[in-house]
Amino acid sequence: MLVVQNVNTYIGRKQIITDASFKIHPGDIIGLIGPNGAGKTTLMKTILGLTKFDGQIQLNQVSVTENQHAALAQVGALIEHPAIYPFLTGQQNLALYAHDSAACQRLISELNMTTYIHDQAKGYSLGMKQKLGIAIALLNNPQLVILDEPMNGLDVEATIGVRQLIRQYAAQGTAFLISSHILSELQKVMTQVILINHGRIIVNQSTAEFERLHHQAYQLRTEDSQLTVESLAKNQIHYVLDGDTFQVNSENIFEIQDILTAQHVHLKELAPISSNFEQMVVHLLNQQRGDHHDN
Template identity: 60%
Template sequence: MLEVSNVNTYIGKIKIIKNISLKIKAGEIVGLIGPNGAGKTTIMKTILGLTKFTGSITVGNRPVTETNHRALARVGALIEHPVIYPFLTGRQNLELYARNKRDLTQLVSTLQMDSYINNKAKGYSLGMKQKLGIAIALLNHPQLVILDEPMNGLDIEATIGVRKLIKRYADQGTAFLISSHILSELQKIMTQVVLITSGKIIVDQPIEEFNKTSKQKYKVLTEDNNRAMSLLQKEKIPFILKNNFLVIDQKNIFAIQDVLLKNNIHLQEILPLEASFEELVVNILDRERGKEDGR
């Protein structure tokens, strides 16, 4: 549905996006995550042909360029802020883009906008504007939808509703590229993780594969932790002491068991420690910063 190959994006003469490549298939929900200023919104604008870039971008095997946007005919987008006409009603804003009245009515109902959809948009709250922007992006059953912070301004009930709506469209074959700082919500629906920092993609993995890294550390408790730590230091096996137990990497688990057995120290407990999605992201970003500092 979308293929980005070796794309560099420039603002003036400064390269913001650096040689990125990614693919999104029909029905996939790709979460684009990273710190502020990493280039998430710039990538989305580049895909929509709104910035100067080199490399190639195709949607449905049709090229996108700065001057040719025909491939975007079946692409819905919400970037930064909803683009709506304040002196038109919400319904009139939707009617500007809708090709099917039934589709429009269904989106209004699903997003629970019935009570204010006939009011002028200038009086809408942030959450109301956000839902209207999402509805515009989803009109006409697009092949690809690009959403930048779609949960911005939404209450809990609306957030759950939007999440279910995205999942329903994906089940029908719509591909999504979504950027959000609310990682707990994004984690519930995305099928692919793309992590970006400093304009570079450093992770591009299926969510199942990414989540496997959450159990790469183990909690170890022995009958004599002080003696065990001395032995591990002697053998140069890294560990962290935390709340009276040792934290070790999965790759060292067998080496530690061998050392303890050889020195007749009994294990009392050994359990995998599962990191949260947010902790995994932060750890990866910290490692990447460490590499950059090392250079």
């Protein structure tokens, strides 16, 4: 549905996005994650044709550069702040964009906006404005929805409601590109991870593959801790020892097994230390910083 190929984005003379390439298929829920200033919002604005770029962006094989209106006709978006007219009611704001009043009413109900939808938007709280912005993005059954920090200002109940809506739309074939700092929430819905840092995509994997590959630490116990210490040190394998339990990096586990086998040291335990999604992301970013530092 969406193809981003070798995209470079510039603001003034400064390059913000470097050589970004990825694809989104119908029903995908892509989590776009990365630290502040990594380029997440800029990448979203680039897809929407709001910034200058070179490279290729196509929606349903229509180029954003050549025919922006046709390419983006089936795209809903919430970037930074909801585009709301403050002196109109929530209902009037939705009516500006809605093609189907019944579908519009259904969204109002699903997002629990009924009690205030006829009030002027200028009196809305941050969470109310956010829900209205999400409703505008979801109007008219878009094929692709781009949401920048959609959980911003939402309480727990509203967050759960938005999560359910995203799943419901995705099940019907709508694709989502969502950025959020609340990684635990994003993890509950996303099917694919795109991790961006310094304007470059450093990970583009299915959520399952990401979690399988980036369990960064394993715990290890052997029948001879002292000989294990000597063997790991001799081979310059990094470890942390706590009692008789070693913590080792996942990339070393096959080498460690070979070393211990050669020393006739038997394993008593070798298991991944379960790490949450945030820890995996932080570990990857730290690793990349280390790579930059080494270079």
